[in-house]
Amino acid sequence: MDSARSDFVALKILVAGGFGVGKTTLVGAVSEIRPLRTEEAMTTAGVGVDRTEGVEAKSTTTVAMDFGRISLREDLALYLFGTPGQDRFWFLWDELAQGALGAIVLADTRRLADCFPAVDYFERRGVPFLVALNQFEDSRRFEPGAVAAALDLDTGTPVVGCDARDRQSVKEVLIALVAHAGRRHAELARATAGT
């Protein structure tokens, strides 16, 4: 049906966080996960630098992202993109972040600092996000409030616990993110209308 197809809605959700925190596990828990390769010139590493001409060192690298699709209906799908954890792949994020509904920052309380860059990035970009604490067996349970304070999160940014291996738990995280994104967008709409 042509009419159904033109109405197809694809929403993008990013999954970020430090290396080895469980991003692949999380994406795989709710969707059929596949690797998505992208080749990048490492010279692009200077994000935000406009100059593209000039001397180009031809070093390219292939970066694999985790990519999962959740079909909610014939005409509605969520796409999850697990972003590479290392800082040097950040230039990939700009395309991913564009038009994203929101982002999950997956954190390990034993290495909370690993998610600082992701938090910083999404705050500056105005991408709605929440922090999901992946509960590892030997990790101490933290109060969400304490984590929010430690990460210096903007007021209203949710901190939730989760088990990245558990489908139900990851579904709850996604639901919390979508609800939060809805609130953020409503706030933006009010702010725009008010000025």
Add this chain to the structure above:
Amino acid sequence: MPTNDRASWYDEQAGPLVRLYALTRGRARPSPVLLDLLSLVTADNDPARDPMLSPEQAAVLTLCRIRPRSVADLAADLDLPLGVTRVILTDLLEYGHIRVTRPVRPTALPTERLLQEVIDGLRAL
């Protein structure tokens, strides 16, 4: 010239014998047509009808004839890097073999109803 009785001088361990840029005729990036990760590709043509198509181009048409597929899905299906996939798609677009539609997505403000539908959909999974 009979060549079929010669044993192959290479095996699987030789790695790919065709470099990726050969698939794209030397081009490293797609033309300026922006192919968003979530743009949907639809194919109308039967790949068997055009003998000029490369195997990769034919594969795209075969995949997209079943149902429209996103650029990201295609790259994963074809097991090709995103940039190479985009070049292949750009050519197919120029030849008029495919149609590309931008995804309807909340560029600024997703409606409350849509988000509620997403939440309901997730609950029902």
